[in-house]
Structures are given as structure tokens and as C-alpha cells.
Amino acid sequence: MSLSLASRFARREMRGGLKGFRLFLACLALGVAAIAAVGSVRAAIEAGLQREGAALLGGAAELDFTYRFATEEEQDWIATRATSVSEIVEFRSMAVVGDERALTQIKGVDDAYPLVGQMVLDPAMPLDTALADHSGNPGAVMERALSDRLGIAAGDTFKLSSKAYHLSALIVREPDSAASGFALGPRTLLRRDALEGSGLLGPGTLFNSKYRLTLPQGTDLDGLKTAALEQFENSGMRWTDARNGAPGVARFVERLGAFLVLVGLSGLAVGGVGVSAAVRSYLNGKTGVIATLRALGADRATIFQTYFLQIGILSILGVTIGVILGAVAPMLLSPLIEARLPVPARFAFYPLPLIEAAIYGLLTALAFTLWPLARSEDVRAATLFRDAWQGARRLPAPRYLAVIGLIVATLVGLAAWFNGSWMLTLWTLGGIAGALVLLVLAAGLLRLLSRRAARLARGRPRLRWALAAISGQGEGAGAVVLSLGLGLSVLAAVGQIDGNLRNAISGNLPDVAPSYFFVDIQKDQIGGYTERLENDPAVSRIDSAPMLRGVITKINGQPADEVAGDHWVVRGDRGVTYAATPDPDARLTEGSWWPEDYSGPPLISFATEEAEEIGLSLGDTLTINVLGRDIKGTIASFQEVDFSTAGIGFVLTMNPAALSGAPHTFISTVYAEAEAEGQILRDLASAYPNITAIRVRDAIDRVSAVLAGLAAATSYGALATLLTGFLVLIGAAAAGAQARTYEAALLKTLGASRRAIAASFMLRAALLGVFAGAVALLAGVLGGWAVSRFVMETDFTIIWPSALMIIAGGVLATVLAGLGFALRSLNARPAQVLRARE
Numbered sequence: 042m043s044l045s046l047a048s049r050f051a052r053r054e055m056r057g058g059l060k061g062f063r064l065f066l067a068c069l070a071l072g073v074a075a076i077a078a079v080g081s082v083r084a085a086i087e088a089g090l091q092r093e094g095a096a097l098l099g100g101a102a103e104l105d106f107t108y109r110f111a112t113e114e115e116q117d118w119i120a121t122r123a124t125s126v127s128e129i130v131e132f133r134s135m136a137v138v139g140d141e142r143a144l145t146q147i148k149g150v151d152d153a154y155p156l157v158g159q160m161v162l163d164p165a166m167p168l169d170t171a172l173a174d175h176s177g178n179p180g181a182v183m184e185r186a187l188s189d190r191l192g193i194a195a196g197d198t199f200k201l202s203s204k205a206y207h208l209s210a211l212i213v214r215e216p217d218s219a220a221s222g223f224a225l226g227p228r229t230l231l232r233r234d235a236l237e238g239s240g241l242l243g244p245g246t247l248f249n250s251k252y253r254l255t256l257p258q259g260t261d262l263d264g265l266k267t268a269a270l271e272q273f274e275n276s277g278m279r280w281t282d283a284r285n286g287a288p289g290v291a292r293f294v295e296r297l298g299a300f301l302v303l304v305g306l307s308g309l310a311v312g313g314v315g316v317s318a319a320v321r322s323y324l325n326g327k328t329g330v331i332a333t334l335r336a337l338g339a340d341r342a343t344i345f346q347t348y349f350l351q352i353g354i355l356s357i358l359g360v361t362i363g364v365i366l367g368a369v370a371p372m373l374l375s376p377l378i379e380a381r382l383p384v385p386a387r388f389a390f391y392p393l394p395l396i397e398a399a400i401y402g403l404l405t406a407l408a409f410t411l412w413p414l415a416r417s418e419d420v421r422a423a424t425l426f427r428d429a430w431q432g433a434r435r436l437p438a439p440r441y442l443a444v445i446g447l448i449v450a451t452l453v454g455l456a457a458w459f460n461g462s463w464m465l466t467l468w469t470l471g472g473i474a475g476a477l478v479l480l481v482l483a484a485g486l487l488r489l490l491s492r493r494a495a496r497l498a499r500g501r502p503r504l505r506w507a508l509a510a511i512s513g514q515g516e517g518a519g520a521v522v523l524s525l526g527l528g529l530s531v532l533a534a535v536g537q538i539d540g541n542l543r544n545a546i547s548g549n550l551p552d553v554a555p556s557y558f559f560v561d562i563q564k565d566q567i568g569g570y571t572e573r574l575e576n577d578p579a580v581s582r583i584d585s586a587p588m589l590r591g592v593i594t595k596i597n598g599q600p601a602d603e604v605a606g607d608h609w610v611v612r613g614d615r616g617v618t619y620a621a622t623p624d625p626d627a628r629l630t631e632g633s634w635w636p637e638d639y640s641g642p643p644l645i646s647f648a649t650e651e652a653e654e655i656g657l658s659l660g661d662t663l664t665i666n667v668l669g670r671d672i673k674g675t676i677a678s679f680q681e682v683d684f685s686t687a688g689i690g691f692v693l694t695m696n697p698a699a700l701s702g703a704p705h706t707f708i709s710t711v712y713a714e715a716e717a718e719g720q721i722l723r724d725l726a727s728a729y730p731n732i733t734a735i736r737v738r739d740a741i742d743r744v745s746a747v748l749a750g751l752a753a754a755t756s757y758g759a760l761a762t763l764l765t766g767f768l769v770l771i772g773a774a775a776a777g778a779q780a781r782t783y784e785a786a787l788l789k790t791l792g793a794s795r796r797a798i799a800a801s802f803m804l805r806a807a808l809l810g811v812f813a814g815a816v817a818l819l820a821g822v823l824g825g826w827a828v829s830r831f832v833m834e835t836d837f838t839i840i841w842p843s844a845l846m847i848i849a850g851g852v853l854a855t856v857l858a859g860l861g862f863a864l865r866s867l868n869a870r871p872a873q874v875l876r877a878r879e
Contacts, residue, residue, distance in 0.1 A: 044346055050343070050347040051346075051348070051351045051354075054351055055351055055354070064768065064771070066355065067315075068768055069359030069402055070359045070363040072311070072312035073360050073363025074363040074370065074398075076397070076398040077363060077366070077367020077368060077398035077399075078366070078367040078371055080367070080395070080398060081371045081394050081395070082378065084391035084394050085371065085387055085388045085389070086386045088389070089385035089387040100156045101282060102123075103254070103281045104119065104269065105252075105279040105280075106279075107249055107590045107592070107668075108246075108248065108668050109250065109669060110128075115272075115273065122254070125254070126254055127154045127155070127252070127253040128153075128233065128252055128253075129148060129251040131146065133146055133560070134731075134733050135201070135730075135732075136201060137200040138192065143191055143227075144226035145226045146227065146229070147241070148231075149231060149232065149236050150230060152169070155216050156253050157255070161214040162212065162213060166209070171209035171210045178198060178205050178207040179206050179207065180207050180231065181235070182210045182211065182229070183227065184229075187228070190227075193208055195208055195209060202240050203730045204238060212228060240731040246561050246706060246731075247561060247590065265282075276669045307531045310473050310477070311527045314409070320352060324348065324413055345417060356403060361399075363398065364395045364398060364402075367395065368395055372390075401452070401455075404451060404452045404455075408445055412445065415437030453470050475823075476526075476527055476820040476824070480816060483522055483812070492508075494508050495512060502793075502801075506788070506798075506801040507808060508808075511805060511809065521809045521813055521855060525767070525810070525851055525855060527817075528764075528767070528817075529817030529847050532850075533817050533820070533822065533824075533825070533843070533847045534821040534822075534824035534828070535825075536821070536840060536847070537825025538828050555711055555712045556713045556715070556721075556736070558709075559708065559710075559732055559735075560588070560706070560732070561706050562585075562706055562732055563707075563729075564706070566729050574721070577713070577717065579714040579717030580721070585710075586707065586709075587701070587707055589617045589618070589667055589668075590615070591665040591693070593610065593615065593663055593665055593693075595663070596611075598664075601664075604655070604656070608654060611655075615693065616691050616693075617665060617694075617700065618691045618694050619694065619701060620697070624680075629646075630649045630680065630681060632659050634677070639698065642674070643673065644695065644696045644699070645663055646676075646679070646680050647663075647676055648693070649682070651682075651692050652676075657679075658676070659676055659678070668703055689708065767854055782866040784866075785798050785867055785871075786869060799863065802859060806860075810851040810855035814851025817851065818848060
């Protein structure tokens with residue numbers, strides 16, 4: 042009976058329309074729309090990757106070998122199962138034109154390439170024509186970035202090692218570029234047989250061979266993958282198929298999407314503050330109605346159910362609007378989004394991300410509205426005759442607190458389940474909760490400080506009026522600090538993280554990083570290479586080490602991925618070296634090094650931090666596949682390896698007898714004065730044209746470009762959160778407009794001028810903005826420090842330009858939000874206002 046009566050009351054209450062709930066709907070819809078849009082774009086990219094998987098991969102399946110080509114037996118196995126096969130080789134080298142040199146990613150292809158998709162060139166021509174011989178020089182095509190760097194155009198010649206090639210055209214679109222992942226240099230594509238005689242594919246050279254397959258219709262990819270893994274179990278082969286043609290891209294999109302959804306949840310939390318404020322303001326206006334209903338015999342349950350039904354219907358409406366916006370906006374903006382994406386996307390209606398956003402929205406609305414709704418039970422009939430509700434308890438009953446806690450726990454659990462990362466979810470939502478607690482405490486502290494400061498500002502009436510208003514019992518100060526502060530906190534944290542990442546990549550590393558990283562130095566070249574550099578006074582340091590690539594296939598006899606999960610050390614091949622003595626700069630943390638002349642069973646020294654993450658101990662065994670041969674070694678020691686210096690660092694070092702017989706090359710880092718770098722590169726390139734030089738500054742710049750895109754994406758999410766906070770701020774200003782009008786009327790009656798009152802209003806807004814910005818900065822700096830220190834594992838320093846912009850933004854936002862409503866208050870006539878309050 043109570044619910045039936047409450048539903049009748051709710052219907053009658055809602056006949057007045059949505060007045061008073063525009064802020065409620067806007068905050069909820071904007072937060073849900075942001076999450077739905079991010080999820081829809083992620084789903085579109087995933088669908089595009091899946092649909093275009095074969096084109097991205099360049100075939101239905103790919104078998105990848107490191108440091109070697111497939112044997113005849115392996116090629117026979119491949120040929121018997123495929124309808125067609127394309128063999129590709131990829132490696133890095135130096136493209137040379139006169140004295141100009143540039144790092145390039147070489148792709149050597151055969152006549153069957155590409156099996157799937159179409160190569161687009163400028164000028165337009167078939168790939169076969171472009172790669173044919175021209176005046177005795179093999180043809181090649183390259184990306185425009187490389188031709189611009191070398192200063193050449195179609196028709197010119199360039200060298201790879203000691204062999205000349207004819208540049209026939211520039212690459213406009215390479216169908217399988219996404220499958221190659223991140224590259225340190227632009228692409229050069231030529232025939233594999235054109236590499237003969239170049240000296241670029243000698244024994245031990247760092248290269249990958251890939252075998253792309255087209256398969257008969259209806260082939261069971263799962264079954265074929267299982268058969269391939271069994272057939273090539275100890276060969277170091279890696280399998281990829283069209284179901285995930287660009288695994289690196291897919292993994293990046295998945296993780297970036299999960300992070301942006303969590304940033305969106307921050308925006309939804311800001312919107313929740315606005316939702317709570319809107320409900321509180323609405324119920325304050327209904328105090329007389331509630332008191333009348335209580336006087337007529339309505340019990341607490343009926344009152345609560347009446348307004349719970351209203352808010353529930355409006356919440357569903359707000360979530361629905363947000364879901365529609367989040368579904369429609371990506372499709373409307375799809376041409377712009379696709380133009381910026383390096384991978385295909387298939388924009389359509391995807392229910393799952395919309396359902397996820399709707400669940401987040403409903404749970405957030407419930408959590409933030411239940412608190413003010415629960416207080417409606419405290420309104421008594423006596424409120425009709427005296428302001429009894431203002432003295433009611435501010436906390437709801439314990440049962441409501443328990444329900445709110447359960448809702449928050451459910452929200453956290455679902456967020457972790459949806460994005461697949463408990464750690465990231467707990468860090469993000471824990472940071473949001475911590476920021477909310479900090480802001481609530483800060484709002485209380487602000488009122489306390491303002492009350493005391495008002496007593497000291499007796500000779501400054503405008504400042505005293507502003508401080509007295511901030512310290513009042515109304516919740517205007519709390520709403521401003523919460524709404525604006527949380528949005529600015531997210532933006533401040535993103536700014537600090539971005540700034541510190543840029544410092545770590547572009548600022549700090551060059552001070553300690555080498556000038557060049559040289560690879561593919563042959564055994565018979567290392568002596569002459571070292572002699573050239575040791576006799577150069579501009580060179581301060583040379584580090585060299587033998588280099589092989591190996592795949593950790595087993596840990597203590599068990600498959601490595603079952604023991605270490607998705608850890609980067611067991612995901613693909615890793616650099617492996619050997620050494621008779623430990624590196625002078627390394628520090629053994631456990632165990633001991635082998636004797637210099639040790640020739641017994643293979644021993645391993647492993648990086649300490651990575652070993653702890655995987656769970657390795659002294660005496661554990663690792664099976665490493667090197668060039669198709671399994672080497673089983675025992676961990677004899679752990680050593681600290683610093684990968685942050687851009688110098689030589691190996692996660693795994695073995696004793697010389699275990700690896701020295703395998704074909705391999707050397708890598709080296711050179712620390713030299715900047716003005717000598719060019720001459721060093723020219724001398725070494727002339728003497729050893731097969732050596733590849735990677736300029737560390739160029740590599741850092743390419744990594745920085747990737748980070749810039751990531752920072753831009755997170756900044757967009759943070760700006761959406763800030764926009765929601767600004768809407769909440771406008772709502773808080775609107776809710777306090779009546780109080781400011783009454784305040785202005787009283788001050789005018791007492792003789793205050795319009796200018797003095799306006800100055801007081803502006804000063805109040807500025808003080809609130811400064812305080813909200815300062816608290817947000819503190820929360821953002823703490824969040825940025827935590828992420829930089831424990832997630833990114835980089836040093837942290839406060840980025841002051843970003844920090845000062847946050848405070849300036851807080852002041853500007855509060856002043857703009859309060860300015861419009863202040864003008865209306867100043868224009869009201871005191872007599873009408875005071876008469877209406879009688």
C-alpha cells in the first residue's frame with residue numbers, strides 16, 4: 042500500500058516537468074556519454090582489427106622466426122598446409138646518400154607479396170615494376186619521411202651497406218604495416234634476393250623471417266595453431282593469425298581504452314557530486330511539501346519511496362540520454378576519428394560498451410542520490426512551524442550507509458571485471474575516493490578558516506562579506522570545492538604524469554645516454570671498431586657486448602607463459618648475452634658469478650627486479666631457445682640491471698661456453714661529444730657499411746611522439762571531467778542565487794553600493810577558486826607522484842607551469858560561473874526581495 046501511494050505522489054510531483062533537474066540530467070548524461078563513447082570507439086577498433094585481420098597481417102596466418110630462416114623441413118610443413126606462402130625478412134640498417142645517413146626498417150619480400158591487400162605507391166605503379174632492376178640497380182620503395190631525411194626523390198639512388206638501390210616510388214599505404222609494430226625508423230621495401238651481396242644478412246645478424254600463409258576455406262585456425270606449436274615447439278617460432286593480425290596494436294588499444302574508461306569514471310564521479318547537489322537542492326525546496334505529508338499521516342517509508350521513484354525515473358532518463366549520445370557521437374565523428382587512427386575501425390552500434398556505461402551511470406546515480414534522499418526521512422511535521430530540519434543529523438541512517446558502501450564495492454568490482462585490471466582499477470578508483478575525502482575535509486577547513494579570518498577583516502568590509510559568506514552554514518563552498526576540485530585534480534594528475542614522462546624520455550635521459558647504439562658488428566670487425574673509438578679523444582666511453590636473441594620457453598620444466606603469465610620477459614624473444622666476468626657497473630644482489638674459465642653446464646645471471654616479478658629463485662632452471670636450439674641453464678645469481686639509461690642492459694646473461702659457439706654479432710654504445718658524432722658515424726659507416734647505427738636522440742623522439750599521442754588521449758578524458766565539474770559549478774552558483782539575491786538586498790538596505798557588493802561576490806568566487814585549485818593541485822601532485830613512482834617507475838618532480846595553470850583555471854572557472862548569477866542578484870530591488878522573505 043505504501044509503494045502504491047508513493048507512486049501516485051511521485052506522478053503528481055513530476056507533473057511540474059524537469060525544472061530543477063537540468064543539472065542532474067546534464068551531469069549524469071555527460072559522464073555516461075563519455076564512457077559509452079570511449080567504449081564504442083574501442084569496440085570499433087577491435088572490430089576493424091578483427092575484420093581486417095588478414096589484411097593487417099598480410100595473410101591468414103604467420104610464422105615468425107628470429108635470427109634465421111625456416112629450414113627445408115619446416116618450409117615443407119608450411120607448404121603442405123597453405124594454398125600460398127610469402128617469405129619476408131625484416132631488420133634494421135642504414136640508408137646512405139652521400140654523407141647523409143638515416144636509420145631504416147628494411148623489409149625484403151618475394152614475388153608473392155602481398156598475399157592480402159594492395160600496396161599503394163606514389164607515383165602509382167605495380168609493386169613488381171617498382172622493385173625490378175633499373176639500370177643495373179635493384180628497385181626499392183620507401184616511406185616519405187625517410188626520403189625527406191635523405192633529400193632524395195623517386196628516380197634517385199641510395200645505398201644499403203655497400204650496395205646501391207634505385208628509389209622507384211614512395212609508399213603511400215602498406216597493407217600489413219600494423220603487423221610490424223613499433224619501428225625505430227621509416228620503412229624501406231625491396232626484394233629479398235636484392236639483398237644478396239649486400240652483407241646485411243650475415244651470420245648472427247639481427248633479423249626476423251616471417252612466413253605469411255593463405256589457407257584453404259574452412260581451415261580450423263585453432264587446430265592449425267596447436268599443430269604448429271607442437272611441430273615447432275623447440276624452434277623459437279611465434280604464431281600469429283588473422284583473428285589478431287596486429288597483436289601489439291590490439292593490446293595497446295585495449296589498455297588505453299581501459300584507462301580512458303577509468304578516466305571517464307572520474308568524470309562520472311564529478312557528475313555524481315552535481316547529481317547529489319541537485320537532489321539536495323530539490324529536496325530543500327520540497328521541505329514544506331514533505332512536512333505537510335507528514336502532518337497528514339504519511340510515514341517515513343512513503344516519503345522516501347515517493348522521491349526515490351522520482352529520482353530513479355530521472356536517473357534512467359539521464360543514463361538513456363548519455364547512452365544515446367555515446368553511441369551516436371562516434372558514428373557521426375567517424376570520418377574524423379578514422380583519419381587520425383593508424384588502424385582500421387568499423388563504426389557501428391555496439392551494445393556491450395553501452396551496457397557497461399549504463400551500469401556505471403545507474404550505480405553512480407544511486408550511490409550519490411541515496412545520501413540526500415535518506416535525509417528526507419528526517420523532515421517532521423513541525424518543520425511547517427519552525428526550521429526544524431536544519432538541525433537534523435547530517436549523516437543518513439546506518440542502513441543507508443551500508444547500502445551505499447555495497448553499491449561502491451559493486452561499482453569497483455564491475456569496473457575491474459570490465460577492464461580486466463584489478464590493480465589499475467583499484468589505483469584509479471582509490472585515487473578518486475582519496476581525492477573526494479581530501480576535498481570534503483578541505484571544504485570544512487575552508488569554512489573554519491574563513492570564519493576566523495572574517496573576524497580579523499573588520500576594516501575591509503568587502504573581504505569580510507566574502508569570508509562570512511564562505512563560512513556560512515550553506516553548502517555553497519563545499520559544492521564548489523568538490524565539483525571544481527575533483528575535475529581539476531584529474532587534470533592536474535594527468536598534467537604531472539605527462540610532464541614527468543616527457544622529462545624521463547626527452548629531458549633526463551640525454552644527459553646520461555650514449556650518442557649512438559651500434560648493432561650487427563661482426564666478430565672480425567669488433568677489434569677495428571674498438572680501436573677507432575678508443576683513439577678518439579672526443580669519445581668518453583665505449584661499452585660492447587655479444588648479442589643474441591632468445592625465447593624463454595620453459596621455467597623449471599613448465600611452459601614459461603604458465604609460470605610467468607603475460608610478463609614482458611617471456612612475451613617474444615629477448616636479448617641474451619654472455620660474459621666471463623660481471624659488468625663493473627652491475628651489483629650482484631644474490632648468488633655468485635661463475636669462474637672466468639668455467640666450462641660446465643650453462644649458468645645464468647638474471648635481472649633482480651624481473652626475477653622478483655616472475656618469482657624466480659636461485660637454482661631455478663630456464664630453457665632458452667636460441668636459433669632453434671634449446672639451452673637449459675641454472676640461475677646462479679641475480680644482478681641489478683638499469684634499463685633506464687639507454688645503455689646496454691640484458692635481462693639474461695650466460696657463461697661464455699654456453700653461447701660463444703653460436704653465430705652472433707656484437708652491440709655497442711658510444712658516449713661522445715656532440716660535435717664529433719657526425720665524423721664517428723661517417724668513419725664507421727665507410728669502414729663497416731653493414732653496421733647499423735641508432736642515434737639515441739632519434740629513438741627518444743619517436744618514443745616521445747607515441748607518448749604525446751597517449752597524453753593527448755588522456756588529456757581529452759580529463760577535459761571532459763573538467764567540463765562536468767564546470768557544469769556542477771554552474772549548478773552550485775544557480776542554487777545559491779536566491780541566497781545571494783537576499784544578501785545583496787540586505788547590503789543595499791544597509792547602504793552598500795552595487796560596486797562594493799559586486800566586488801564582494803567576485804572576491805568570494807576568486808577565493809573559492811584559489812582554494813579549490815590549490816587543493817586539486819595537492820591531490821593531483823599526489824596522484825601523479827604515485828603513478829610516476831609506482832606504475833611508470835620514473836623520478837618525479839612537480840611540473841610548475843602545469844600546476845600554476847590549474848590554480849588559474851580554478852579561479853577563472855569560479856569567477857565565470859558566479860558572474861552571470863551575481864548580475865541578476867545585483868539588479869533585484871531590495872523592497873521586493875525582503876517583502877518576499879517575510
